[in-house]
Amino acid sequence: MAKGNNTKAKIARVAWKLFHEKGYEETTIDEIILQSGTSKGSFYHYYSGKDELLASLPEIFDAKYEEVMQALDPEMDSFDKLMTLCFSVHDLIESDIPVGLLASLYSSQVVTKGDKHLLNQNRFYYKMVNQLVDEGQRRGQITRSMPYYEIAHMYALCERAIIYDYCISDGGYALGEYTRKTMPLLFGGVRVKQEVK
Known part of the structure; x- marks a missing residue:
C-alpha cells in the first residue's frame, strides 16, 4: 500500500475507533488529527470533513x-x-x-x-x-x-x-x-x- 493510502487509512481507522469510544457527535476533527499523528493539511487532503469519514x-x-x-x-x-x-x-x-x-x-x-x-x-x-x-x-x-x-x-x-x-x-x-x-x-x-x- 502506498504511503498516501496508509495515511488515509490511518486517519480513517483512528476516526472510527474514536467514534466507537466517544460517539460520532462527540468526536472532533482535532482529536482525529492528534491521535492519528497527522496534520490538519493531511486530514483535509483526504477528507472534506467528519461526514466523509x-x-x-x-x-x-x-x-x-x-x-x-x-x-x-x-x-x-x-x-x-x-x-x-x-x-x-x-x-x-x-x-x-x-x-x-x-x-x-x-x-x-x-x-x-x-x-x-x-x-x-x-x-x-x-x-x-x-x-x-x-x-x-x-x-x-x-x-x-x-x-x-x-x-x-x-x-x-x-x-x-x-x-x-x-x-x-x-x-x-x-x-x-x-x-x-x-x-x-x-x-x-x-x-x-x-x-x-
Whole structure:
C-alpha cells in the first residue's frame, strides 16, 4: 500500500475507533488529527470533513485485509487464508466500529443510486478474494465446479450476510466468535476435502 493510502487509512481507522469510544457527535476533527499523528493539511487532503469519514469503512477493511495478507504464510491452505482474513476483519468491526454507524453504512448502500462503496470491484478486497479463490482452485483446495469469480462472490455474500445479521441484532452478540462458528459452515461447501495421508 502506498504511503498516501496508509495515511488515509490511518486517519480513517483512528476516526472510527474514536467514534466507537466517544460517539460520532462527540468526536472532533482535532482529536482525529492528534491521535492519528497527522496534520490538519493531511486530514483535509483526504477528507472534506467528519461526514466523509462515514464512507471510509471499505478503506479501513481493505487496509486490514492487506495487513493480514502480508502476515500469512504463502503455503497456508487457501480456504484457511480466506477464513483468517474474514475473522480478522470481523474482530476489527467488533472492537472498533460502532454498530449504529455500520448499520447506517449498510442501509445507505441499499438505497443509494450512486456509488456503492462496498461493491466496488476495484477494491483490494475483491482482487484479494478472487486471487485466493483462483489460487485455491489451482491447488485443488477449492472446488472447480464453478468459476473462481462466482465463488468469490459467494464469499463476499456470506461475509455481508453475517455483518447484516449483526447490524439488525444491534450488535447483540460477539461478532468474532459468531463468525468463527458460522462462516466455515456457510462457505465450507466450496472446500475440497483433502485425503489423509
